[in-house]
Amino acid sequence: MTLLAVQEVEQHGGIGSLPMAVLGLTMLGTYALIATGKLHKVTAALLGAILCTVLGLAFGVLHEYDEIHHVLAKDIGVLGVIVGTSILVDVSGKSGLFQFLAVKIAKKAKGDPQKLFTSLILLTVVFVSLLTIAPGTLIVVSLGLVLCRTLKLEPKPYLVGIAICANSGALVTFASGICTLMVGSAAKLPYGHFFIVSTPMAIATAAVAWFVVKRFYREQLTADPATAGDRAEAVAAFDEWAMVPDRRMFWRSALLLVLTIVGFATAQPLGIGLDFVAMAGGAAAILFSGQNPEEAIKKVNWTVIVFFIGLFVMIGTVEHSGLLQKAAGLLSDVSGGNVHIATVVLVLFTAVTSGIMDNIPVAATMIPIVATMTETLPAAPLWWGLTISANLGGNGTPIGSISGVIALSALQESGGGKVSWGEWFKVGAVTMALQLVVVLAWLSMFTVFDLYPELPAAK
């Protein structure tokens, strides 16, 4: 696709460096607005898209307006998956299925602070892998806050742990995180390959986070042994069945989720898109739940959808100018054609930039760059490196990922205190650094021993 864009540019007499520079600066300016929060990210992305479209047409980068629709058509599958899974997740959420599991698992800790911490980390990884980051994090953060309030525990260690481990949960499957989904769709990474390359990294990086956060907050994760009986009693008072308003919907939701996951896993061999599976799952959820479709559709994350539309238009226009291909060439040059170096450079660059600003625009921008790099370098290490680092990069700063934003604002709102940038740097950035070491070792092992499952040939 990217090569085609360059060829198209060349066929039309080439694009000068001025349009590239102007479009590049517009994109960077938009990202600066997003990173600094001067404008809401959706407003910034739409503004960037409008400016790039006008400039693209004025400079002849876009020959006709219809090219914008071709740009969007390329990513329509991602939007379909987001819409379908949002509906399914909302319906499952209302069935009490996840709340039931959350209470049942948290009760096993019997109010012991360390066991509770481990339970919440485990829940975070599992829930995010099934529900995506925002809804998965919200459920575990809410439970964590309620349990801490009941047990008179300091919530900060738990919420920081949840925020960091959510980004590991996003690596479990193709559809666990938005960045994962974007890269997976662009690279056509088969669903099953995630269980070989990415899921082990989800578990390993969550274990790293569990260790670092637990150690960092070891003093807060203790309680007076004399109160153990009271704490066990207080937690035992939570009844998971009280979270289930409708038993029929409870089981139907569980079945629909399982069927959707099976659908995701078998979609590619069957020649259908994941968006089809997600939309079918969402439609079935509405049909069988008896819920008001209007309510379920309202819960779709329209902010992300509109944000994506703005980003895709902006990045697509910049891609047409050939600038991203030049950036890819630069990254390839830095690596000297060595895939190990290219992977390290890519992983570090993506992780650091994802920490500085929202990881979605970083992943969206890096996709065409990596697509160009794979023309001269092995594709698998680069695509997997991008997938993993875009997610884990969010751990670098308190605003790097949506899970951090949800957990830390909930912590503050509930009176649990603030996590300063300095404090986050000591726990989150250190975790991220260690996670990246593990990830790079894992990816290198796959490259050296040629363990990557073969990617389908690009059409």
Add this chain to the structure above:
Amino acid sequence: MTDKDLQEQMAQFEAARITAPVELQPQPVGKVVAAHDGTDQDATVDALAKTMAARAGCELVAHPAKDGDGDPLPGLLAAAGKGDVLVVPSPLGRDYQTEGQISLSTTVDVLLAKSEAAICVARAPIEDVEHTVTHPLVALQIDRHRKVQAAALALTFAKNGGEILMLSTVDPHNALRDEELLARNMDPGDLSPEILEGLATARAAALTAELQRHAGDWDITPMVHFALGDTVELTLEENERRNGMLVVGRDPDARSEEAQRARRLVLASPAPVLLV
């Protein structure tokens, strides 16, 4: 993802902490008494009483409530006692179609205050009596002090294949007078819809847990709905398409707010109302 989503989710988890668990069992019924008033409501009363007796596995007794010009009240009070269900038409001896929305009749009013039996007030003709009896709607906030007893009797008729819906409501207009909210020392400024829905969830939590846990043993499909607004209106609205029997608690003190609410519900309901 907003603060409201967080509040809502936290309220749900908080509601799951049950400080006063309940033990729910189907309430045994001694006998079902069908009170006839000689009007065309007798058919509805008979059908209801017959189905209820069959579901509860107890004796069915017919009682002529309007036999001559005498006062039917003493006979009705004597016909059914504690542990029984008395099915009575309302308004007694008058036409439901023309007067049903105006008056319950004095006899029914006094029965509601004095009878020791549960009173099932028959209203409009019922198309599918089996469905109505086996699909009770328990309106928890009509009289929240008797919600467990109401749920237990509803369970008697719903078990073995029926569906029981519990409706838990909070009226935002009366929230500041709400005993449970007052007990929580909540700042009126904090009473967001999410907090109020959390309260509705909490009010039903112990019963929800008990019903869902034993749903398989009793072969019932339990459901719980939460809503904000006027309890009577919400109950009628919820039952409009469902056509189940309404089951509510009954305060014998006719002047109490609970008794007034129950009376308002019976007057407005075309479906039969079982007052426990």
